[in-house]
Amino acid sequence: MSNMKRRTFLKGTLAAGAAGMAVKAGLLTPRTVLAAAWPTAAFDAKTVPEALTALMGSDQLDASDKITIKAPDIAENGAVVPVSVETTIPGVTSISIISEKNVSPLAASFSLAAETEPFVATRIKLAKTMNVTAVVKSGDKLYSTSKEVKVTIGGCGG
Amino acid sequence: MANSIKVRAKVTGGVTTVKALISHPMETGLVKDKKTGELIPAHFIQEVTCEHNGKNVLTAWWGASVSKNPYLSFRFKGGKAGDTLKLHWVDNKGESDSLETKIA
Numbered sequence: 360m361s362n363m364k365r366r367t368f369l370k371g372t373l374a375a376g377a378a379g380m381a382v383k384a385g386l387l388t389p390r391t392v393l394a395a396a397w398p399t400a401a402f403d404a405k406t407v408p409e410a411l412t413a414l415m416g417s418d419q420l421d422a423s424d425k426i427t428i429k430a431p432d433i434a435e436n437g438a439v440v441p442v443s444v445e446t447t448i449p450g451v452t453s454i455s456i457i458s459e460k461n462v463s464p465l466a467a468s469f470s471l472a473a474e475t476e477p478f479v480a481t482r483i484k485l486a487k488t489m490n491v492t493a494v495v496k497s498g499d500k501l502y503s504t505s506k507e508v509k510v511t512i513g514g515c516g517g
Numbered sequence: 518m519a520n521s522i523k524v525r526a527k528v529t530g531g532v533t534t535v536k537a538l539i540s541h542p543m544e545t546g547l548v549k550d551k552k553t554g555e556l557i558p559a560h561f562i563q564e565v566t567c568e569h570n571g572k573n574v575l576t577a578w579w580g581a582s583v584s585k586n587p588y589l590s591f592r593f594k595g596g597k598a599g600d601t602l603k604l605h606w607v608d609n610k611g612e613s614d615s616l617e618t619k620i621a
Contacts (some may be wrong), residue, residue, distance in 0.1 A: 432601035476594065
């Protein structure tokens with residue numbers, strides 16, 4: 360009997376070990392391992408309030424002049440629009456970029472660690488002329504600033 | 518998918534600036550293939566994480582609105598020259614890549 364138990368025990372540890380190895384080798388997708396998964400509902404949302412509610416649990420935005428969006432006034436090519444967001448608001452935990460008239464308005468959301476400065480830069484696609492909005496989360500409040508970018512050639516295959 | 522990431526990390530005045538470029542098609546799933554007239558399936562990076570000496574400093578969640586061959590830049594405090602910086606991405610098809618580099 361004791362022998363049997365030992366056998367089950369060994370089998371168990373071997374299986375656990377194998378699963379661990381699989382994660383390390385990248386065979387299992389990290390999404391199943393990470394607690395915070397990619398917010399499907401927020402990216403699937405078709406309107407800005409829906410996207411914000413799905414992502415942050417609220418669509419109440421306070422306009423703030425402490426957020427700077429750097430983006431071109433006129434983008435010749437909507438497929439590649441450089442956007443950077445910087446803020447002087449303290450205690451920022453996330454910065455999101457919203458392209459309000461794209462099919463899915465939420466373009467990107469960045470979660471920042473405590474030592475990460477409240478600055479991100481990336482490049483996004485804009486289907487047409489629209490406001491690009493930066494949403495900054497600090498504490499449980501959301502602050503935002505918008506900037507209009509005129510697009511002469513749409514970035515979504517048009 | 519090896520070497521899809523190019524990254525530069527540099528410290529100036531105690532602040533590390535990270536600039537990364539990733540090679541990826543970032544298909545929205547809304548564009549038609551010009552030859553076949555069929556929609557090209559969505560294929561885009563969903564999550565990019567960056568770790569400094571094993572500690573997460575940034576997690577980016579991306580939608581299909583991020584441009585092809587995405588660029589990402591951010592800054593964090595506390596990095597030193599020679600520290601390890603690891604970037605990792607996963608796309609909606611479960612493909613992924615990661616790169617480890619040293620801060621310059």
